[in-house]
Amino acid sequence: MEFEPVIGLEVHIQLNTSSKIFCNCSTKFGERPNSNVCPVCLGLPGVLPVLNKEVLRKAILASLALNCSISNFSKFDRKHYFYPDLPKNYQISQYDLPLAKNGYIIVNNKKIRIKRVHMEEDAGKLIHSEDSPYSYVDFNRTGVPLIEIVTEPDINSPSEAYMFLNILKNRMKYIEVSDCNMEEGSLRCDANISVRVNGSDKLGVKTEIKNMNSFRAVEKALEYEFKRQVELIKSNQKIEQETRLWDSINEITISMRSKEEAHDYRYFPEPDLPPIIVEKDFIEKLKETLPEMPDEKFKRYVEDLNIPPANAEILITDKIMASFFENCCAIYNNYKSISNWIISEIIQYLNKNKIEFIELKNLKPENFVELVKLVDEGRITSRVAKDISVKVIEEGISPLKLVSEKELTQLSDAKEIEKLVDEVINTELDAVKKYKEGKKNILSYLVGQVMKKSQGRANPKLVAELFEKKL
Amino acid sequence: MKLNELSALELLKLLKEGEVSSYEITDAVFKRIEERGFINAYINIFRGEALRNASKIDELYLNKKINDSQIIAGIPIAVKDNICYKGYPTTCGSRILSNFISPYDATVVKKIEDGGGIIIGKTNMDEFAMGSSNETSFFGPVLNPHHTEYVPGGSSGGSAAAVADFQAIFAIGSDTGGSIRQPASFCGIVGLKPTYGLVSRYGLVAFASSLDQIGPMARTVKDCALLLNVITGYDPKDSTSVNISKIDYLSEIENFEPKNFKIGLPKEYFIEGIDPEVKKAIDKVIKELEKEKFIIEETSLPHTEYAVADYYIIAPAEASSNLARYDGIKYGFRIEKEYISNLISLYFETRSKGFGDEVKRRILIGTYSLSSGYYDAYYLKALKVRRLIKEDFDKAFEKYDFLITPTSPTTAFKIGEKVDDPLKMYLSDIFTISANLAGLPAISVPIAKSKENLPIGLQILAPHFQEKKLLQISYFIENIVKEKEFLKNGI
Numbered sequence: 001m002e003f004e005p006v007i008g009l010e011v012h013i014q015l016n017t018s019s020k021i022f023c024n025c026s027t028k029f030g031e032r033p034n035s036n037v038c039p040v041c042l043g044l045p046g047v048l049p050v051l052n053k054e055v056l057r058k059a060i061l062a063s064l065a066l067n068c069s070i071s072n073f074s075k076f077d078r079k080h081y082f083y084p085d086l087p088k089n090y091q092i093s094q095y096d097l098p099l100a101k102n103g104y105i106i107v108n109n110k111k112i113r114i115k116r117v118h119m120e121e122d123a124g125k126l127i128h129s130e131d132s133p134y135s136y137v138d139f140n141r142t143g144v145p146l147i148e149i150v151t152e153p154d155i156n157s158p159s160e161a162y163m164f165l166n167i168l169k170n171r172m173k174y175i176e177v178s179d180c181n182m183e184e185g186s187l188r189c190d191a192n193i194s195v196r197v198n199g200s201d202k203l204g205v206k207t208e209i210k211n212m213n214s215f216r217a218v219e220k221a222l223e224y225e226f227k228r229q230v231e232l233i234k235s236n237q238k239i240e241q242e243t244r245l246w247d248s249i250n251e252i253t254i255s256m257r258s259k260e261e262a263h264d265y266r267y268f269p270e271p272d273l274p275p276i277i278v279e280k281d282f283i284e285k286l287k288e289t290l291p292e293m294p295d296e297k298f299k300r301y302v303e304d305l306n307i308p309p310a311n312a313e314i315l316i317t318d319k320i321m322a323s324f325f326e327n328c329c330a331i332y333n334n335y336k337s338i339s340n341w342i343i344s345e346i347i348q349y350l351n352k353n354k355i356e357f358i359e360l361k362n363l364k365p366e367n368f369v370e371l372v373k374l375v376d377e378g379r380i381t382s383r384v385a386k387d388i389s390v391k392v393i394e395e396g397i398s399p400l401k402l403v404s405e406k407e408l409t410q411l412s413d414a415k416e417i418e419k420l421v422d423e424v425i426n427t428e429l430d431a432v433k434k435y436k437e438g439k440k441n442i443l444s445y446l447v448g449q450v451m452k453k454s455q456g457r458a459n460p461k462l463v464a465e466l467f468e469k470k471l
Numbered sequence: 472m473k474l475n476e477l478s479a480l481e482l483l484k485l486l487k488e489g490e491v492s493s494y495e496i497t498d499a500v501f502k503r504i505e506e507r508g509f510i511n512a513y514i515n516i517f518r519g520e521a522l523r524n525a526s527k528i529d530e531l532y533l534n535k536k537i538n539d540s541q542i543i544a545g546i547p548i549a550v551k552d553n554i555c556y557k558g559y560p561t562t563c564g565s566r567i568l569s570n571f572i573s574p575y576d577a578t579v580v581k582k583i584e585d586g587g588g589i590i591i592g593k594t595n596m597d598e599f600a601m602g603s604s605n606e607t608s609f610f611g612p613v614l615n616p617h618h619t620e621y622v623p624g625g626s627s628g629g630s631a632a633a634v635a636d637f638q639a640i641f642a643i644g645s646d647t648g649g650s651i652r653q654p655a656s657f658c659g660i661v662g663l664k665p666t667y668g669l670v671s672r673y674g675l676v677a678f679a680s681s682l683d684q685i686g687p688m689a690r691t692v693k694d695c696a697l698l699l700n701v702i703t704g705y706d707p708k709d710s711t712s713v714n715i716s717k718i719d720y721l722s723e724i725e726n727f728e729p730k731n732f733k734i735g736l737p738k739e740y741f742i743e744g745i746d747p748e749v750k751k752a753i754d755k756v757i758k759e760l761e762k763e764k765f766i767i768e769e770t771s772l773p774h775t776e777y778a779v780a781d782y783y784i785i786a787p788a789e790a791s792s793n794l795a796r797y798d799g800i801k802y803g804f805r806i807e808k809e810y811i812s813n814l815i816s817l818y819f820e821t822r823s824k825g826f827g828d829e830v831k832r833r834i835l836i837g838t839y840s841l842s843s844g845y846y847d848a849y850y851l852k853a854l855k856v857r858r859l860i861k862e863d864f865d866k867a868f869e870k871y872d873f874l875i876t877p878t879s880p881t882t883a884f885k886i887g888e889k890v891d892d893p894l895k896m897y898l899s900d901i902f903t904i905s906a907n908l909a910g911l912p913a914i915s916v917p918i919a920k921s922k923e924n925l926p927i928g929l930q931i932l933a934p935h936f937q938e939k940k941l942l943q944i945s946y947f948i949e950n951i952v953k954e955k956e957f958l959k960n961g962i
Contacts, residue, residue: 039574039575042801043796043801044555044573044574044575045555045561045563045571045573045676045797046554046673046674046675046677047673048672048673050708050710051710080792080795082798082818084798084800084814088795089795089798090795137800137801264842264843266791266841266842266843267841268788268789268792271681271711272677272710272711273710274710
């Protein structure tokens with residue numbers, strides 16, 4: 001009997017607003033403990049929450065980017081549990097009337113449905129110290145805005161979960177609502193998993209896994225949990241409905257609490273906040289601002305522009321770079337070549353200088369296209385192109401101008417090249433000897449010598465041909 | 472007459488004329504508080520700070536620098552101890568907040584300060600405003616100034632007693648189910664619960680958020696209107712505060728033409744079980760109003776009988792949530808170390824010892840009614856009943872400008888009389904609860920005294936945001952009571 005996993009994800013994403021969801025405190029990460037706090041986020045006696053409109057806007061934008069329908073009437077609810085990092089001992093969240101519902105994203109040509117998206121406040125952080133009898137609480141994170149995204153159990157493999165998260169992250173980054181950094185906690189993911197016989201529609205008992213700190217960890221935890229559940233079934237043992245923790249060191253999941261120990265959150269409507277009424281016009285206006293989503297771009301690049309998937313994958317990671325690429329494509333139609341040169345020159349430049357694409361203030365599509373064209377037309381060699389690309393990227397100088405100033409256009413004049421080839425044959429006697437003895441791969445060395453003499457301008461193809469002819 | 476026995480408006484006149492100083496008035500009030508400490512109206516008084524503030528105001532008067540917004544400049548005022556005053560304790564009458572110093576001001580406190588009021592102290596109250604007699608306070612009961620064997624009512628019992636006993640010129644209270652009106656009635660003063668959303672709740676320690684409202688308590692209707700002028704106004708810090716333009720409740724308070732108004736007497740409020748003296752006192756006033764050409768008819772609010780039950784689902788449910796934050800972790804009382812073995816025991820012992828019986832009773836009721844499996848049967852149903860109660864009023868106000876009822880079915884009861892019988896205690900609020908459920912403005916005006924010298928109050932309800940008219944008719948009634956000497960002659 002073959003089994004398949006049935007997976008649903010619950011993803012919490014911190015929205016990158018400058019202030020918290022119900023007060024004016026800063027959301028800045030990494031500040032001194034309890035410095036970004038006020039009576040409201042500390043939940044002192046008598047305080048009241050006031051919804052930050054920017055949170056609502058970004059939450060709607062995120063929901064639209066997940067193809068959800070926005071509820072024109074939703075509300076906040078209180079979710080109760082006692083824990084020292086939760087100053088009111090309830091979290092303001094949304095229960096039965098979430099902000100958005102019924103969305104989806106496409107993963108590998110398969111629709112993964114989004115059940116709901118809702119807004120809520122983050123909790124603080126407990127700090128346990130080895131040398132103190134006390135535990136400490138840092139409330140800086142308390143009240144940082146979150147959206148919770150819940151999928152339907154439409155995911156059928158750990159790698160599909162991984163891909164889903166990547167697409168989700170890229171989408172959120174594109175619409176600039178979150179940086180989705182799992183290590184810093186701006187994205188958190190819990191997974192529900194059960195197994196069933198392949199093709200069956202009967203669901204098994206599910207477990208919830210928590211405590212994964214990377215997308216790979218989610219994938220690994222799901223792989224482990226799938227195996228564990230299948231083994232239990234095969235050995236006729238019962239799967240307990242429970243919450244399990246991912247232990248990333250031993251790469252196993254461990255039981256945390258059973259269904260019986262589950263909290264009764266005693267949800268009820270937050271009386272301090274009026275219902276959230278979202279006007280249709282507002283939604284429409286936000287819809288208009290939505291950019292093309294990265295995964296849709298990827299598909300278009302690969303299918304319509306014939307870009308190698310590996311290139312497309314890289315191009316879409318940065319919205320501004322993707323739009324630069326598209327601007328280049330608008331003036332020159334060798335899309336693949338443009339994509340290759342962006343990846344080999346620009347990405348390398350960014351990595352080397354540890355900067356972001358947006359910081360390339362002088363880079364112009366027309367100059368970059370000119371560079372690619374010069375190579376494509378055989379007027380300069382790749383090596384020359386590589387040499388001058390930094391100037392094109394940094395200073396925005398026209399490559400044509402650079403090339404003509406320095407006489408860097410490719411040497412295709414057979415006579416001039418022949419002169420250089422002869423020179424090399426006369427000086428590199430050793431290499432010539434080896435070539436004649438049958439070590440054909442020494443040819444590239446000889447070609448290299450000619451290239452050196454021509455300062456990279458000789459057409460390497462022509463040079464090689466000449467050598468073959470002469471030797 | 473002593474300074475502390477004058478009304479705020481009388482004192483303001485004297486202050487403006489330079490006849491008296493705020494320092495003298497404030498000092499007179501503190502002398503009275505000292506003499507009459509046994510009333511136990513205050514949990515904390517701020518003598519030094521208040522006298523300093525009074526001197527500052529006196530200087531402004533001297534230099535003619537009082538500005539237009541300082542409408543109660545130099546008048547001593549008491550604030551209920553569930554309203555945050557920066558730098559001073561806000562205890563809510565509870566052990567669990569007995570050492571809590573508020574780091575911020577409630578909006579109402581800011582408005583009082585901007586108005587030039589002198590905050591003299593924080594008044595005693597039922598613990599977290601849960602009670603109708605002031606007996607649930609961690610700081611001991613308040614005595615009724617008219618008869619010290621009796622309760623002053625609750626939960627704003629300290630504010631009511633302070634005002635009635637001339638230990639303040641007027642005071643701020645809060646009303647969740649009658650907590651301003653019932654003690655006002657028991658202590659023979661005027662107490663107004665404004666429309667929900669008229670006064671900011673920011674800084675009012677929440678009991679039941681959808682019902683709580685801050686309001687003025689004073690010895691005269693005009694003082695009550697004056698204080699309402701100080702504390703109203705839209706507050707962006709309170710999302711339930713209503714953004715309407717500011718109204719002057721004091722101007723035109725005397726311009727009132729009875730024959731234009733219709734009054735309804737809801738029959739459900741004139742049931743058997745009302746103290747005959749209360750009934751008689753109300754009847755006497757109504758007779759006078761009829762003489763004044765008001766149109767007065769019996770009407771019905773058919774869902775009234777469910778109000779108490781409805782309230783005792785909704786209020787405890789919200790309270791169980793609002794009071795969850797008092798856990799000994801961040802501020803307030805925490806159980807001594809030797810009782811703590813783990814996190815749960817810290818919570819358990821702190822809350823067991825920090826809260827009194829009535830508060831714990833309501834937390835338990837509220838926790839139960841919000842539990843999964845019970846929510847629909849209790850809380851959700853209570854919300855539906857609340858809607859029906861509100862609709863009763865909407866219908867009645869299509870026909871009537873005002874509804875008149877007794878404020879409480881009885882006069883003040885003896886200390887200890889009902890404290891062990893919560894159900895009996897809860898019925899003391901039977902006539903005041905509906906206004907909170909419906910969010911309506913309602914006022915209690917003193918109209919008589921019983922044979923035992925205990926005051927009797929009359930309640931008037933009006934449609935949402937009709938405080939201006941409500942205060943006009945209250946002033947009208949106050950004058951009838953004065954003219955006919957109802958308060959002197961007994962019933």
